[in-house]
Each structure stands twice: as structure tokens, then as C-alpha cells.
Amino acid sequence: MREISMERVNQTRQEILDIIESPILTHEQKVANMAGKADSLMEVLDLPEGLDELLNVPDDVKCICDLAEGHAPVRPRYIIPDYFKFMKEGSKFLQLDAPKDLYEALNSLLIFYKHVPSVTNFPVYVGALDELLDPFINDVDEIQAKKLLKLFMQHIDRTVLDSFSHANIGPRATKAGRLLLEVEKELEQAVPNLTMKYEEGVTPDDFALLAVDTALHSAKPSFANHKMFKGELGENYVIASCYNGLLLGGGSYTLCRLILGNIAKRAHSIQDFKEKQLPYVMDIMARYMDARIKFEVEESGFFENNFLAKEGFIHRDRFTAMFGMVGMAECVNILLEKEGIGGRYGRDDHATQLGVEIMELIDAFNKQHTNPYCEATGGHFLLHAQVGIAEDHNISPGTRIPIGEEPEELIDHLLQCSKFHKYFPSGTGDIFPIDTTVHKNPEFVLDIVKGAFRKDLRYLSFYSSDSDVIRITGYLVKRSEIEKLKAGQNVLQDTTHLGLGAELNGHILERKVR
Numbered sequence: 001m002r003e004i005s006m007e008r009v010n011q012t013r014q015e016i017l018d019i020i021e022s023p024i025l026t027h028e029q030k031v032a033n034m035a036g037k038a039d040s041l042m043e044v045l046d047l048p049e050g051l052d053e054l055l056n057v058p059d060d061v062k063c064i065c066d067l068a069e070g071h072a073p074v075r076p077r078y079i080i081p082d083y084f085k086f087m088k089e090g091s092k093f094l095q096l097d098a099p100k101d102l103y104e105a106l107n108s109l110l111i112f113y114k115h116v117p118s119v120t121n122f123p124v125y126v127g128a129l130d131e132l133l134d135p136f137i138n139d140v141d142e143i144q145a146k147k148l149l150k151l152f153m154q155h156i157d158r159t160v161l162d163s164f165s166h167a168n169i170g171p172r173a174t175k176a177g178r179l180l181l182e183v184e185k186e187l188e189q190a191v192p193n194l195t196m197k198y199e200e201g202v203t204p205d206d207f208a209l210l211a212v213d214t215a216l217h218s219a220k221p222s223f224a225n226h227k228m229f230k231g232e233l234g235e236n237y238v239i240a241s242c243y244n245g246l247l248l249g250g251g252s253y254t255l256c257r258l259i260l261g262n263i264a265k266r267a268h269s270i271q272d273f274k275e276k277q278l279p280y281v282m283d284i285m286a287r288y289m290d291a292r293i294k295f296e297v298e299e300s301g302f303f304e305n306n307f308l309a310k311e312g313f314i315h316r317d318r319f320t321a322m323f324g325m326v327g328m329a330e331c332v333n334i335l336l337e338k339e340g341i342g343g344r345y346g347r348d349d350h351a352t353q354l355g356v357e358i359m360e361l362i363d364a365f366n367k368q369h370t371n372p373y374c375e376a377t378g379g380h381f382l383l384h385a386q387v388g389i390a391e392d393h394n395i396s397p398g399t400r401i402p403i404g405e406e407p408e409e410l411i412d413h414l415l416q417c418s419k420f421h422k423y424f425p426s427g428t429g430d431i432f433p434i435d436t437t438v439h440k441n442p443e444f445v446l447d448i449v450k451g452a453f454r455k456d457l458r459y460l461s462f463y464s465s466d467s468d469v470i471r472i473t474g475y476l477v478k479r480s481e482i483e484k485l486k487a488g489q490n491v492l493q494d495t496t497h498l499g500l501g502a503e504l505n506g507h508i509l510e511r512k513v514r
Helices: 006-021 027-040 083-089 102-113 129-139 142-159 175-187 205-218 226-233 260-266 270-298 328-338 349-368 410-418 436-440 443-454 479-486 495-506
Strands: 166-169 193-198 222-225 237-240 244-247 251-259 319-326 382-385 430-434 459-464 469-471 476-478
Touching: 006 027, 083 102, 083 129, 102 129, 102 142, 129 142, 129 166, 129 175, 142 175, 166 175, 166 237, 175 205, 193 205, 193 226, 205 443, 205 459, 222 226, 222 443, 226 237, 226 244, 244 251, 244 319, 251 260, 251 270, 251 382, 260 270, 260 328, 270 319, 270 328, 270 349, 319 349, 328 349, 349 382, 410 430, 410 443, 443 459, 459 469, 476 479, 476 495, 479 495
Parallel strands: 166 193, 193 222, 251 319, 319 382, 430 459
Antiparallel strands: 222 459, 237 244, 469 476
């Protein structure tokens, strides 16, 4: 264990005091934030030489971000329980038998959610709700079923206080799925996040159009390219947290991200970036992730002691890790400027091509780096286009085009996205605010989804330009809750704090309306 400097200890003490005295954090938010600060003091990992100068430095030169996981991870970052097993068998630890009707199914799931940890302290995946609940949906009449589902979803929104929590529906139509979409349209809640797994020819148009209508009212569901995801991860994949493709019964040990724009600042030229700076930073981040994973598997005791593993709801060999990146746009623009070459990422073909070349380098590095505990994904990490954090300044999420620089034509925007989505089995996506007139023509949005998925786009999100619920980057927040927070009031969900930061720093309310 590395010795911690008193300066670091005193800084953390002050940060904890600031949390305690905060007038806008709820009690639950204070407890979670203080736990994170305590964890940051435990430096038990064998860290690679050179990490400090890339990680523990001012934001404008930071090249690696650990996304506040701390240095003594007590559990994997993202955990994906097999809820189907739970519905069939119940749980000895939770003293629950397999549910026999809709009442018991909903009650059992709500109990289970309280015991699923993650980096947010809330479950990042709450299940394929349509498939889980459809066997029970005819236990009561449709009016009663819809009322029960409405109370269930309302309970999640009020107790899972983080919109990184994610549910799935589709690709096949079900009665439970239809009722859940109707409920979400009426509730207009930020939690849970929701994705429809969509596959043309498998997902009926009327079911998909109901999803579009719901999205235009509540900014969810998003649409995942089911054919693409299952081709890479198999049928037993889920979409969790923001838009993360992970394995059912597994999850992700960790997620770190390259800040590509800051790496570009270190380079003298495009060649220097490609041959020296990027490989150097990638190697250190990969070895940092290796150290985190080794601790979780070999020392933390999580997989030996937690009931989720003991009862087979998760399996250690279904976990992987996510090799993340942000700031492709800024990286390309900085490198072109250093070379005295005109053009902007997302606007000019040669700029986009440089982005593709950089992605090829990242992809090649990831394919050659191996980790013995990522056997679920062939011993390799999964690439992830990270959505950004509230503190990001001049850092665009993943490979997205910066807000305010989007192409005039939607088709040009989608074609640019299609060049990058293929690299990210563990998640990428793009967001499109839609003019309110589209409420009269939801087929317009469904046609976009069909056409985009034929071009191998992976994940698309839409919301109406006048919706209270909006998609920030990969998570949802209510505009009305952001306004409360601005006024100094407490808000229920901690992601509202992130949404406010994204509004101020990331200009997310200024996206081009389609």
C-alpha cells in the first residue's frame, strides 16, 4: 500500500467537510459522496510508473480519467444480474421464493434492486422488463396491470436515485412491453433509462412506433441495433448504464477513459501523436486497468462473498472491462492545427478520415493487449465511447461532433457517425432533438432508425425539443429539476447535478434540432 501525503489527506478532509455542509445535497447524496472520498484515500494498487503525470494533474492536461472509481474498488463498476434466474428460482439470501403472480414479481424485483451494487451505489441494470414480466401480465386485467406497472416504475424513479439505471425492452413485441411504453409516456420520468432492442423484420412497426411516440414524450427509449450487438456479444447481451453493451450475468470490472484532445496537446505532429504519445498513454491506462481488475478478482473478496455470485446471478467469467475514450473531435482539430491544415472534425472529409485512423490505432492496441480475467471477451477489453462528465470543458463525448458544429443535413450527420459506431461493442451513441411537429409523423423517426441501422449505426436517441425529460449524454434528466437545482433547492436524483454541469460546460441544450 502506497503512503498517502498529508496534503492529500487534508485536501480530502476539506472536500468531505464541503459535502457535509452542502445545502443542495440530500442526506443520501452526502453519504454516497463521502464514501467515494474515503475510497480515494486507499491506494492499494500497484500503479504503473508515469500514471501520476497523466491522471493526477489539472484537467486541461489530464490524459487519463478514472471516472471516480477510487483506488480500492470494493465491487466491479457495472454489475448485470441474471434476473431471469431470479424470477425462476428466487433467492436464498433475500429469503424470496420464485414469484407466482404479477404482485409477487414486482415486489421481488424491487427488493432485489436494493441489493445490486455498482459505482453509483444503485443498480445500473434493472432487467429486460417486458420479458421478465410478460409471463405474469395476464394474472390481472389490463387496467389493473397497467396500474401496477405504473406504481412499479414510479417506485424505481423515487428510490433508484440515479438515471444511469437502465431497463431493456424488445426486440419482440409483448403485452408487457406495450403497457410499459404507455406507462413511461404518461409518467415522463428520468429513471430508469430505457432502450428498445430493435431489429427490422423482428420488431413490428406498430410496437416500434409506440416506442417512438414514448421517446418524443419522455426521451426514452433509445434504439439499439439488436442485429449488430448480438453479432458481437451474442443473444445474452444487455444495454446498461448510459448505453453500455455488456453480458447478462456479468458486467464490467472498470471503465477508464483516454482524453484524446489532451493527448494531442502533448504531440508535436500527427506522426508524433500516432507513434509516441497515443501508444504511451494507452499502455499506461491499460496497465492501470489491469491493476484494478487484479485487485477486484484476487483481493477484494467480492466474487467469493457476495450473494449475487454465490447464488449464480453473476459469474466472474462473464465480466470484461471497458477501454474508454472522449474528445475525438478536439483531438483531430488540435492535430490539424499543429500541422497548419484547415478543416474541422465532422465537417471535412480529411478531418473525419484522421479520426478513423486514430480509431484504428486504438482498436489495434486493444486487440493486442490481453487480460487474463476478461475471458468473456476473448481476453480483451471492449472499446467504449464515453459520454463525458459534468466537469468536462471543451471535451466532446466519444466520437461525437461538437454541439454547434453539427452538419446541416441529418443524413450527413448519420453517415459521419456510421464511420465510428462499429468500433464500440460496449457502447456509443448519438442524440437528436426532434422538432415538435414530428409528433404528427412518428414514422419519420422510425425511418431514420431503419436507415441508420442498415448503415451499421449502433445506438440512437431522440427527444422532443420541448420535452421536460431530456437526454444529457447517455443519461436522462428533467429540465424542471435542473431549474430547481439552479435555485438552490434539493433534488431527488444525483444525476441532476451532473446534468447541470453538462448544461453549463457542455452546452447540451444547444444541440441542433432536427
